[in-house]
Amino acid sequence: xxxxxxxxxxxxxxxxxxxxxxxxxxxxxxxxxxxxxxxxxxxxxxxxxxxxxxxxxxxxxxxxxxxxxxxxxxxxxxxxxxxxxxxxxxxxxxxxxxxxxxxxxx
Amino acid sequence: xxxxxxxxxxxxxxxxxxxxxxxxxxxxxxxxxxxxxxxxxxxxxxxxxxxxxxxxxxxxxxxxxxxxxxxxxxxxxxxxxxxxxxxxxxxxxxxxxxxxxxxxxx
DNA sequence: GCGGCTCATATCCGCAGTGTCAGGGGTTCA
DNA sequence: TGAACCCCTGACACTGCGGATATGAGCCGC
Numbered sequence: 040x041x042x043x044x045x046x047x048x049x050x051x052x053x054x055x056x057x058x059x060x061x062x063x064x065x066x067x068x069x070x071x072x073x074x075x076x077x078x079x080x081x082x083x084x085x086x087x088x089x090x091x092x093x094x095x096x097x098x099x100x101x102x103x104x105x106x107x108x109x110x111x112x113x114x115x116x117x118x119x120x121x122x123x124x125x126x127x128x129x130x131x132x133x134x135x136x137x138x139x140x141x142x143x144x145x
Numbered sequence: 146x147x148x149x150x151x152x153x154x155x156x157x158x159x160x161x162x163x164x165x166x167x168x169x170x171x172x173x174x175x176x177x178x179x180x181x182x183x184x185x186x187x188x189x190x191x192x193x194x195x196x197x198x199x200x201x202x203x204x205x206x207x208x209x210x211x212x213x214x215x216x217x218x219x220x221x222x223x224x225x226x227x228x229x230x231x232x233x234x235x236x237x238x239x240x241x242x243x244x245x246x247x248x249x250x251x
Numbered sequence: 252g253c254g255g256c257t258c259a260t261a262t263c264c265g266c267a268g269t270g271t272c273a274g275g276g277g278t279t280c281a
Numbered sequence: 282t283g284a285a286c287c288c289c290t291g292a293c294a295c296t297g298c299g300g301a302t303a304t305g306a307g308c309c310g311c
């Protein structure tokens with residue numbers, strides 16, 4: 040009766056796991072907070088950190104893969120905005136499975 | 146004005162980041178679900194997976210480090226139980242910062 | 252079309268994470 | 282005390298992640 044829960048493969052990761060992986064980095068958390076204030080292009084985000092542009096770009100792609108942000112090209116710039124619908128749904132789906140969290144959810 | 150958000154060091158990680166790291170692994174998610182049903186000792190948990198006992202033990206220590214589980218020795222066994230208070234608080238603290246999640250929180 | 256600006260991708264490097272097996276410490280019981 | 286059981290830790294291998302630099306692709310303005 041071993042491995043009865045193993046349902047994912049290396050290349051198709053559960054959505055919720057992807058979301059948690061995306062959230063499990065301080066820089067990406069901070070990026071989300073920046074995008075919560077307002078949508079920003081990549082250069083603006085880079086300016087907030089002591090990290091190179093490619094590094095930020097990769098963080099953004101991780102967040103995009105997790106569907107936590109949405110990108111849109113505007114001329115030369117690429118504007119990123121928060122996709123808080125994913126945040127909200129992920130939260131309800133995962134935490135809603137735990138009885139101890141029910142009281143905190145609507 | 147770079148790096149204005151950098152507030153943590155390598156060895157003192159923010160609690161919320163530790164929680165997300167702990168949650169960002171499928172095996173650990175499944176362990177939490179097992180412990181949500183009831184508290185279990187290590188052997189019982191190992192029996193649910195195709196992983197060695199030391200591997201499960203490591204996962205349990207990660208969950209314990211994140212304060213998501215509580216361990217208690219009972220004779221030969223070590224019983225783990227879910228600490229859903231941490232789950233609930235983490236959820237409210239982090240997701241509560243995002244306007245798009247307010248409607249889902251009580 | 253060319254140069255310049257913005258952003259993404261390729262590649263490399265160091266380190267952290269996840270798995271293994273071997274071994275040891277704590278507990279129980281005879 | 283010693284054997285048996287349960288679990289943790291150490292050492293190692295392999296993989297993945299998060300940084301960097303170099304380069305390419307896309308979009309302007311001239």
